[in-house]
């Protein structure tokens with residue numbers, strides 16, 4: 347089992363008394379067995395169970411304890427690859443289709459959040475994507491044109507527009523409307539409870555160690571405790587631990603990203619942050635930041651090409667202070683202090699697109715791997731796409747460029 351994060355996480359402190367689910371302690375059968383109880387697996391369990399499918403989910407840790415709890419919770423349809431670059435990568439029609447599908451996923455996440463009996467911190471927020479340097483401006487303009495042409499609701503803000511709304515000046519920015527924020531820990535735990543109410547069976551502390559394809563086309567999973575699960579379909583929603591995949595089926599790189607949550611900012615000061623939009627930038631790696639319901643700032647960035655989360659207190663502190671310095675540069679009058687600081691593994695595919703779809707060599711085995719900065723959007727697209735595939739809605743993959751590819 348990999349270590350997915352180190353340090354002190356903020357989100358798990360916002361929902362105490364999460365419901366425990368029993369470990370699997372007998373042989374089980376199901377129509378669909380999902381491996382992984384993070385954002386991707388639980389979105390699937392909820393979608394499948396509410397569609398009336400016999401669903402069983404197993405999680406080797408606890409629900410939402412993987413990278414989901416380290417997530418910043420920014421729900422943005424813009425990808426790590428700008429639309430103007432994605433057009434070059436996969437063609438204009440596919441790139442526009444995919445960006446629009448990502449926007450639709452924000453609506454689907456909103457509907458899922460609204461169906462839950464408790465608040466999970468879901469709020470529609472626009473995003474503010476600023477040019478980190480003057481040199482980035484032409485590219486930002488190009489991206490604005492591409493987003494506008496795709497029919498997305500965007501604005502271009504000049505330097506003068508920015509200073510009228512924020513206490514800082516930047517060369518320019520794109521404002522994208524239609525994004526949102528969520529508390530990923532509350533959302534996934536509440537959605538898991540809702541999936542169970544809809545008929546799904548959930549088992550925590552149940553580690554899948556082997557997958558055995560059966561001669562009749564079904565599948566048998568073996569747990570580390572010696573029990574088996576037989577299912578018609580398997581969904582691997584294993585996040586950044588793709589060991590369940592056949593060898594190196596997907597090509598990904600694992601990095602690590604630093605995050606902090608500040609102490610609460612006084613309400614009158616927070617008003618300087620225009621509409622509490624989600625903020626990110628054109629630099630790579632980028633700074634990403636948002637506010638929380640209790641008035642904190644969560645910021646992340648300083649990504650490093652190292653898989654193992656950091657253990658050194660000194661490095662964590664240094665990176666935390668660097669992130670704090672970046673926030674302070676934007677909001678110079680604020681009394682900022684770090685209250686939570688963590689470091690987490692972060693997976694990216696080579697083409698910055700997720701892996702969603704059926705194993706080309708193992709029919710009935712599906713993957714929902716939302717690798718990338720907007721992994722939550724991808725998790726939802728994965729849940730809906732795989733549900734459509736299971737229900738025979740498609741004759742071929744609706745978005746082949748995110749299918750399981752070498």
Ligand SMILES: Cc1cc2nc3c(=O)[nH]c(=O)nc-3n(C[C@H](O)[C@H](O)[C@H](O)COP(=O)(O)OP(=O)(O)OC[C@H]3O[C@@H](n4cnc5c(N)ncnc54)[C@H](O)[C@@H]3O)c2cc1C
Pocket residue numbers: 350381382383384385386387404405406407408410411412413414415416417418419420421422552553554555583584585586587590603604605646690691692714715716717718719720721722723725
């Ligand atoms: C620092 C950071 C910030 C991020 N910020 C954002 C953001 O702002 N917006 C956004 O959309 N995305 C963001 N992401 C990405 C997002 O966190 C991920 O895309 C998402 O949480 C992945 O969910 P998941 O379910 O795929 O993975 P996980 O939450 O890791 O869930 C996978 C689960 O599978 C379980 N598992 C693995 N193998 C087995 C096995 N053999 N048997 C049983 N269980 C198994 C694991 O225990 C784990 O709980 C961020 C990620 C990081 C690290």
